[in-house]
Amino acid sequence: MASKMESLILILLFLFTFSNGSITGGIAIYWGQNIDDGILTDTCDSNKYEIVLLSFLVQFGCDRQNKWNFAGHCGDWSPCTKLQPEIQHCQAKGVKVLLSLGGADVSAYDYGLCSPQDAKNVAKYLYDNFLSGQYGPLGSVTLDGIDFDIEKTELYWDDLARELDTYRQNKYFYLSAAPQCPTEPKIYYLEKAIQTGLFDYIFIQFYNNQQCAYSTSIGTSWLLQSWDKWASLVKSNNSIFLGLPAAESAAGSGYIPPEVVNSDVLPHIKETSNYGGVMLWDRFRDKDSDFSGKILPYVPKSNVLLQTVTAVSDTIFN
Template identity: 30%
Template structure:
């Protein structure tokens, strides 16, 4: 991967960039989370006595991207990690941790220094479903008290509906965008034109179930043949799917690609 700022200097295609992942919520070292941003952080850069990486170059990249009008958010979870909550109280406490480390709060261990991210994404693919509505509600209360900028809550569920880990949360908590993963599943973009392709279900969720009736649903696709095990389609086929979905479903917000390095290499 190139440094984050390089992508924003050379492309106007992306509106939102998701940094992935913060994959450990509470590590043994001082109770701070851990993250793995691939090569976006300097080697051996953890704050002393912790496993929390210090990534000043990426912090500068965040500010570069934001100066170009792009939102940069942090994804929590991922396919592998140690995350989740035992109860709502722990979830609320963690909301303050994230606020202080990455958003509008303050801490002596801010991984991105003075860069203030634009929100948080939930890519929950394991563990318990407990606590996520409370986590979102607490974050939103912190957002409301900060008039400096607009913050976002997003989620990245798998395409089977309802999602195995976020299904209950998406029925009871506010989200601004969902980046539905239409890959590595029977309902992926490779199933377009068949019963298995289920954007209609997600559109119905957006209009009748979601707390936020203006939520936008994004079609998440692999950015290259090697980005996922299944779900990749050619750009011509993707344009066909996009045109159809856009015309049929008013909740359609756009396309999410995993990931940016694969996109630029394709």
């Protein structure tokens, strides 16, 4: 067991690393829905992103054939093993790579769960094929987690979260959710799942919903009110991310100029105890706009991580 002095040295080295620049940059990006995203390795080599979300597994559940769509990056509807070295390259750089489930409510994306048993079956499929290191559709990879970008059907997502949680008792992986920003009258699609408290990251979509998104007429007031509501709703160990479109073309509404994000939004949200960072939709738009590059110096990493370090030091020295 490490001595208190050794533990102190480790904590100081951690904080020294943060003080030399890595305290900024808590940005998550969705990749895979446009061939002009560029290759995955280039995404990670940009050094802008902490998390990359492979989007999407678009068909699963209720005895459907499991299918994904990566918009021409590799063989959609067939094994995509060419991504194995790219995923492993990203992970070697410290970038977390998660598989995102679901996507937009369009006819080509046919997903949903039929029962708690169906959720159990889907969880096993996800673990065996993407999280275990066994050979699967993306090769022999161990992804860092699963993202729920669910935009239709309300049923059994909480069961899926619980079933996935049983698989990470021995080897931890992350769970994330990407709900839309409205909380009244309820959180659409993912309310019960989020209430489980099992999601490490919650990427809240502050766009395409006028009642909680930025607009030139209202400014940031509704967005910030919604953020504060979310901060009070989720557990303190769940990091909440500000989900934004990386360009005006990326969403129907809710685009915020990066200078407004830096001056009017980040100073408020980064004080929230469960602040996690910024999520952007998507890599294709971000490549052209460099939205991430414009906000990166102002985006601190997760408060939850810093709180964990503080808690560890308190445990050691008290």
